[in-house]
Amino acid sequence: MQIKESPEVYDVIIVGSGAGGGMATKQLADAGLNVAVVEAGPFFDPADPKTMTQLKWAYESPRRFAGTDRAFGGDDMSYGDWEVEGEPYTHTKGTIFRWWRSRMLGGRTNHWGRISLRFGPKDFKGKTRDGYGDDWPIGYDDVKPYYDKVDKLIGVFGTNEGLEDDPDGFFLPPPKPRLHELFYIEGAKKSNVPVIPGRLSMLTKRINNERGICFYCGQCKRSCSAYADFSSGSCLIFPAQKSGGKVKIYVNSMVREVLTNEEGKATGVSYINKEDRKEYALKGKVVVLAASACSSARILLNSKSKQHPNGLGNSSNLVGKYLHDSTGSGAAGVIPGLMNRKVSYNEDGVGGMHVYSPWWGDNSKLDFPRGYHIEVWGGMSIPNYGFGWNQGDLNQYFGLKVGGYGDSLREEVKKYYGAVIGFGGRGEGIARKENYCEIDPTTVDEYGIPVLKFNYQWSDLERNQAKHMQDTFEEIIHNMGGHYLGEKPGKDKDYGLNAPGEIIHEVGTTRMGDDPKTSVTNKFNQLHDVDNVFIVDAGPFVSQADKNCTWTILALSWRASDYIIEQLKQQNI
Template sequence: MSFQIKKSSKVYDICIVGSGAGGGMATKVLSEAGFKIALLEAGPNFDPANPDQQTQFKWPYESPRRGAGTSRPFGDFDMAYGGWEIDGEPYTRKNGTKFDWFRSRMLGGRTNHWGRISLRFGPLDFKRKDFDGKGDNWPIGYEDVKPYYDKVDKLIGVFGTKENIPNEPDGYFLPPPKPRLHELYLKKAGQKSGLPVIPSRLSILTKRIDNRRGACFYCKQCSRSCSIYGDFSSSSVLVKPALEYDNVDLYVNAMVREVLTDENGKATGVSYINKHDLQEYTVKAKVVILAASACGSARILLNSKSSKFPNGLANSSGVVGKYLHDSTGAARTALVPSLMDRKRYNEDGVGGMHLYVPWWLNDSKNLGFTRGYHMEFWGGMGMPAYGVGFGMENINGLVPGKDGQMKKPGGYGLDFKNDVNRFYGAIVGMAGRGESIPQKDNYCEIDPDVVDKYGIPVLRFNYKWTDEERKQAKHMHETFEELIHNMGGIALGNKPGKESDYGLDVPGRIIHEVGTTRMGDNSKTSVLNKYNQAHDVPNLFVMDGGGFVSQADKNPTWTILALAWRASEYLTEEIKKMNI
């Protein structure tokens, strides 16, 4: 690699690194305010309506590998250019850590293939320390973010129902899709146990809200990114409209190395490696916004060392990279015999659950853990994939045969075909997604010895679950088994025990990591102020999940979007006041 850095003479008002939820929202709001913007993305341009990139409407047998492995973590047609492992972009771990880091290298980032579960944090979620004495409160409350949640709902669209559940704030909802048959079974089973099984809240258009985007037609392929923009992806809904202005320049395949600063410690732009020619370039700007994901932005800051910032940029507190935390996750599947041998009909629906269970035990203090989880469901008669895929391989015991006799499922030839036909649509799955308590000792740092293929030092992770998360996972599985029993189902696989942390997923596997550049009022214990602005560098902002003080039992995307909108409006006003 050449050490000749190619410098541009053009100076932008704002340089934004990352085009996912936070970067996309910042680009939209700030471009509409008239600022000259450079938007840098580490992957290629992407548009799901482009026939050369579109994977929607393809059959499994159209896979280039015909099911014999895949180059993508969720299958050939999932719209994620990246994964937990990317060739030439390693990361390392220490102290037995098993953290996995997911990255999407494409315009729009992870928002092209996510589950689109779009939940607001509630009043309690911003002030959990007041409730259980653990972790820290946010420097803001629900009322500070509510106006921006409202704006996000109206701009992007989210379906759901008003339920008046105290810590599950209602929003501006589109009509929800009707429950599918397996979800009706789950609802009845949940009600028997006193669970609030309610319509899910997903950012998918069940009716049109503007002339740009079409309404969902229920192909259940949202993970492929919608070619009519009927679901929310940052690339389709935020970045694409912004690029229609002449004040936004998009730089793709740009791997940002560091934020550049002057002798006064003010940000002056960024340097990046062009992935095609492997040369280093600079982009000059009056303001820099990092939105490269919680760990990606922390990596850039920690690599931005200078005599004024020997421990990394904006890191006088020493907490850049610290307090890393991901959602907890555990799951179970079951066979429901009464769903076998049923009539075939199209019940694809949206690309996700139609019903879910929000956390229902906020007032309980005798569970052994204090942070909760929500429950997600899957099942039905969607498009079959390669492999057996109907749960038969996980059934340890006997199930009713067509003649009513108990038998071991599967086999060969006609017996196998008959069982595949019978089990299709009879398997249901459930998963818990919960809140972990941020720990200072869970962190990412720069590995002193390893660089990626672009010559940029990589991250090294240190992460462990605590007993709080293990007890939460144990409670998840107890709830799963109760639901399965209520449905008359047969639980598949073995119930995980203490030796396996009660089935807790490896941290990073839920892809909700946040907290590495936390916000706070005290610059000695936080990186950002309550407007996502760096304490140490006033013209530097971080607008991804890094600013989170804690992660609720909700998916983080809606809060990233709302906070980025809020921070962008604040930045606009500060520039007008000549404070930046």
């Protein structure tokens, strides 16, 4: 196909507009660089009345917010899914991996839980800690200054607890625990499970004039029209444009590859315009990939040339290797003490957890390394269809016959709704070379771009961790005087362990390191093989932690951006 080439040469081309791409856009544009942002999905602004769903009732939606067109339902502001029409991916035999693609400006930051946790000192030194995986080439002290900056720029609520591996930060006041969370605190205490205020990037206090304060509508997953929560577009990209930064956004643009010259250096990217289906090329002095760990790996592997026959940055043959996702397992219990509750109790709060449990265990006494944290849900927010239980559960435990319509249904909802508390364990899986994504040589997407094939298996270490989660959940439910809902998953069901990819925390495909033979990027997220290409999504992670990865993506992207600015000034790239 004939490629239409743009005449303009950008200082930096950034592929992807989520957490890493948004932060790079903000820092590089603020430094005076001319930046192009290439996004595979459409433009999105949560304050635009045409696209926002915040503060709308279910009956205002044609499908009552049913999930017929979105993975998490129509009230979730995500245009992405694990399955995207026209964009397949494949698996090796026996593999189950679910690959989430977010297709909109701001990416996954429009609908995530906004759980904003720093990695701790131990998280960067896994091999030293227990012999599994590898150590990062950097430590907590290298990233701490950038965590501090991210806290102050974006805003995160919480409290300083003095915990070694759940580091203190610069926190806004946290919201008070709601009734179901008070029950959880008491239940967890009986099992010696710690509970501290949640750490979420939602503004409980004004930090600037451009963003509002959370008014407790509880609908954060719809993205915030007041810009009170963190989304990349509203908090990073739009401010970069408004502050005079030179930012050009290319939406509905599917990047095929990074283009290179005879010397093997990057000269820009090529992309397919989804609207006219033609291929275009953008020219740039520096290319920053922030498309997500797997998408950036795919772009590199598809960027083959005479100078890079194995794919760009892949002389080590490690692009796509060491793919890993957070572990996850969940449970819920019905708590009789929360039945027949009066709605006069203040249920106001953010659209997420007000408290959570950081990892507390001693792994030397357990049959798995690393740990997990517990996320808590419940309360009286707008219900999903089904209200969190089914008739069989209520019949089994209480002999209740639930159903009907009209007044009887309304009375039953008032009696039982809010009586369910749920738990989500989110832990660290071990990075293994045997878990990877690669290019499928026989399959392309609707744009003619070769797709990824996944090979991934959990080990007994992750299964043992999931069993520990389930045993802990059951014990805490019992402590609250409740009943475990449904059947507790056993060994035959991997103890409820989510399939790889389902937690949407995939990392590690372009791992950083000091040795070009055993890593893809250096400690500044720069490709060993090509000095003017950087990766600022979760691909460079050497290991996941028992924390959500977004805050570390943001911090490392800011750190890499500072390095890019310095190297350009010195004319090193």
